[in-house]
Amino acid sequence: MNRSTRRFPLLQVALCSGVVAATAASTLFGPGRAVRAALQDSPKTVIDEAWQIVNREYVDGTFNKNDWKAVRQSLLSKNYTSKQEAYEALRVALKRLDDPYTRFMDPKQYEALSNQTSGELSGVGIRLELDEKTKALTVVEPLENSPAIRAGVQSGDRIMAINGRSTKGMSVEDASGLIRGEVGTKVTLKIGRNGANEFNLPLTRARIELQTVRYSLRQEGKNRIGYIRLNEFSSHASEQMQRAIQALTAQKVDGFVLDLRGNPGGLLQASIEISRMWLDKGAIVRTVDRRGGSDEMSANRTALTKLPLAIIVDGNSASSSEILTGALKDNGRATVVGSQTFGKALVQSVHSLSDGSGLAVTIAHYYTPKGTDISQKGITPDIKVDLTDEQRQYLATNPKLIGTKQDPQYARALSVLEKTALARPGASSQQSRVNFVAR
Numbered sequence: 001m002n003r004s005t006r007r008f009p010l011l012q013v014a015l016c017s018g019v020v021a022a023t024a025a026s027t028l029f030g031p032g033r034a035v036r037a038a039l040q041d042s043p044k045t046v047i048d049e050a051w052q053i054v055n056r057e058y059v060d061g062t063f064n065k066n067d068w069k070a071v072r073q074s075l076l077s078k079n080y081t082s083k084q085e086a087y088e089a090l091r092v093a094l095k096r097l098d099d100p101y102t103r104f105m106d107p108k109q110y111e112a113l114s115n116q117t118s119g120e121l122s123g124v125g126i127r128l129e130l131d132e133k134t135k136a137l138t139v140v141e142p143l144e145n146s147p148a149i150r151a152g153v154q155s156g157d158r159i160m161a162i163n164g165r166s167t168k169g170m171s172v173e174d175a176s177g178l179i180r181g182e183v184g185t186k187v188t189l190k191i192g193r194n195g196a197n198e199f200n201l202p203l204t205r206a207r208i209e210l211q212t213v214r215y216s217l218r219q220e221g222k223n224r225i226g227y228i229r230l231n232e233f234s235s236h237a238s239e240q241m242q243r244a245i246q247a248l249t250a251q252k253v254d255g256f257v258l259d260l261r262g263n264p265g266g267l268l269q270a271s272i273e274i275s276r277m278w279l280d281k282g283a284i285v286r287t288v289d290r291r292g293g294s295d296e297m298s299a300n301r302t303a304l305t306k307l308p309l310a311i312i313v314d315g316n317s318a319s320s321s322e323i324l325t326g327a328l329k330d331n332g333r334a335t336v337v338g339s340q341t342f343g344k345a346l347v348q349s350v351h352s353l354s355d356g357s358g359l360a361v362t363i364a365h366y367y368t369p370k371g372t373d374i375s376q377k378g379i380t381p382d383i384k385v386d387l388t389d390e391q392r393q394y395l396a397t398n399p400k401l402i403g404t405k406q407d408p409q410y411a412r413a414l415s416v417l418e419k420t421a422l423a424r425p426g427a428s429s430q431q432s433r434v435n436f437v438a439r
Helices: 013-025 033-039 044-057 068-077 083-095 107-118 172-179 237-250 268-278 320-330 389-397 408-419
Strands: 103-105 120-123 126-130 137-142 158-162 186-192 199-204 206-209 213-220 223-230 255-259 283-288 294-298 309-313 335-338 346-352 358-367
Touching: 044 068, 044 083, 044 358, 068 083, 083 103, 103 107, 107 120, 107 346, 107 358, 126 172, 158 172, 172 186, 213 237, 223 237, 223 408, 237 268, 255 408, 268 283, 268 320, 283 320, 309 320, 309 408, 320 335, 335 408
Parallel strands: 223 255, 255 309, 309 335
Antiparallel strands: 103 358, 120 206, 126 137, 137 158, 158 186, 186 199, 213 223, 283 294, 283 358, 346 358
């Protein structure tokens, strides 16, 4: 989970990383011109940038009982023949903190994280899979507002070649790498479609917003249930969640199931904004930095709905997922169903470094509204439903059954809504529905 440093408001990482890097660059070499000149354009530059950030912001002021100044001296006393050698030395030094979340990323890794948290990528907007029977790369779906959907790409289309290169034997990952590219550049896909001859389709790459929120209306007996699955807390997650809640409310649902299974987290601010969509009042989360400085984020009476809510979680629901779950659970806003969550109660800031690499550094510890420290323990669901290995395998091989009555955790969440909130006097769809608030 990422957040900005304490010098700035809680903004998306993409908005503050450049400012942070510029601030670091102005102080990282110390007062001496000789030191500044020696480090200029050398692999040591990135090492010292990273050291300065950790020295200034790391959550543990003892640096896991390491002499952090001695670590800097050791790092800068060595001669590095390449950036890769310097990168490895920095990674070794960071391991002394014994914190897997404080980590160095080379330029490719940092770019991947930036794309992940931004919720965007540059490409043509198709989801691919490898057909088990034919072994052909097949379009699962074209994404909304993408070059692919505008060009008429259809679910079930086969990608036979990319820029003239056959996709036979090619993995989904390799194909995706060839299809992605800079905005405005072109790529040609050879399409195979049932009932038609193969044809070449030229496409211009564009910036694609990834769907992290998927939703649908489920008629479950007499009840209309709004099912929402949130895969990650990216920079677009809040606006996508708002659209989902509003669309389902307009369809006169009686209650909601929010599925956070497998959600590893993401941006702290996104978790706060989404919490406020469900929670009208009450605390959301409290963060504490290494100096004991405390920040508490609360709801601000902008909830979009007060309809009954059940949340499904599992052991891979982490970080921002746990902030949202903890806020709604502690405030009595939702019933939590599923397995014990992951247990990550740390906040990271992400910084870009001068050569395009990056650093994630743990800057704070967080607590749920009731003051619970979930670190390495996770959140215990109100109703525990652990899947057997056989059930997990069945759902993994039949993903279309996730969020149906053949999914034991979803089925139990439905049961909770039916037996409690939806069954209460005065909780019918007409009586309990509220007007949502524009944000």
